[in-house]
Amino acid sequence: MSDQRIPLAGVIGSPVAPSRAPRLFGHWLKSMGLRGAYVPMDIAQADLAQVIRTLPKMGFVGVNIAAPYKETVMSVADLITDRATLIGAANTLIFRKDGKIHADNTEGYGFIESLRNGAPGWSARDGTAVVLGAGAAARSVVASLSDAGVPEILLTNRTRVRAEKLKEDFGQRVRVVDWVQAGNAIDGAALVVNTTPLGMTGKPELRVPLDGLRPGTVVTDLVINPLRTPLLLEAERMGCIAIDGLGMIICQAIPAFERWFGERPMIDGPTRLAVLG
Known part of the structure; x- marks a missing residue:
């Protein structure tokens, strides 16, 4: 140049x-x-x-x-x-x-690249993905997971109507789950993604039961303040693969x-x- x-x-x-x-x-x-x-x-x-x-x-x-x-x-x-x-x-x-x-x-490209960098063994064919939240970040995540070929995406949000609107835009592969059932949705999921601000410094905690997590489940949190969120710390304790949100920012x-x-x-x-x- x-x-x-x-x-x-x-x-x-x-x-x-x-x-x-x-x-x-x-x-x-x-x-x-x-x-x-x-x-x-x-x-x-x-x-x-x-x-x-x-x-x-x-x-x-x-x-x-x-x-x-x-x-x-x-x-x-x-x-x-x-x-x-x-x-x-x-x-x-x-x-x-x-x-x-x-x-x-x-943003979706950045999310998938961050996922692949943090969990090299992850495949879209591994199974169901659970997405917490239905805001702008969730749209990018759902679009990228759908494009990658994830067979089922369980979407849950504190305001169900926002989740329903997102489902309308992305089709039958997305299924809406009531927020109070988020813990049940996590049970057996191959991937869990938090796109909400819950758990961020100065925001309320993410109060979703995590006992459904299994060793090897990939858990990623888009919150980066703090970088090691309570969700990721608990996921690590339970033997999951925890990926922070910084990779998505860089990869996108x-x-x-x-x-x-x-x-x-x-x-x-x-x-x-x-x-x-």
Whole structure:
């Protein structure tokens, strides 16, 4: 890229300060010795479309999208991937050389890659997956598990109507279970995923009976504060394979970084430390 403009990328949100993407992308750029910059941008909703359309003229090759704009940016894009359409949200915008804005969602990809890294023996054919929660993160998880070929996904949420709506979007492979029956759903599951904020620092505890867990069950929690949640600690105690939520954050950034800066980044200890700050 020595004869080209220095590629710029960034993350847009409001507020954008909580985003860990600048730490991650900054670490990769520095450790890999690549030219480029990654900029956090706190943009008001009224200015969002204008800013996005202006960025390519300033040398930006793309941006990540944080809350609360993942759904809003879909209307700004010229092209939308099938997975972003299915999830109903985009976390990545690619500014193409032909001037078109390409929207994608890499969260499901990040989840599956994190799962495979943390539990190399896991297979979608292993059996039922239980997903706790029915919010935006759950949509990405359910979409990726369905695409991977998990035979049955049991979805449970404190507000059943949200789970029912998600089931409508993803079909018969998804079955809704009442929140009070979440413990029973876990019994015999091959995979358990917490997509709720329950168990996060400052949030209520995840009060779901875990006695149905079995040694070898894969348990992952998307909460990263704390990184070792009570769910994961209990899962480890019961002989399960416990996977924290940091891997998903890192893995979902890989496709964008490779596309924007031309090199595929590594996932290693220093990378995890950089994200944690």
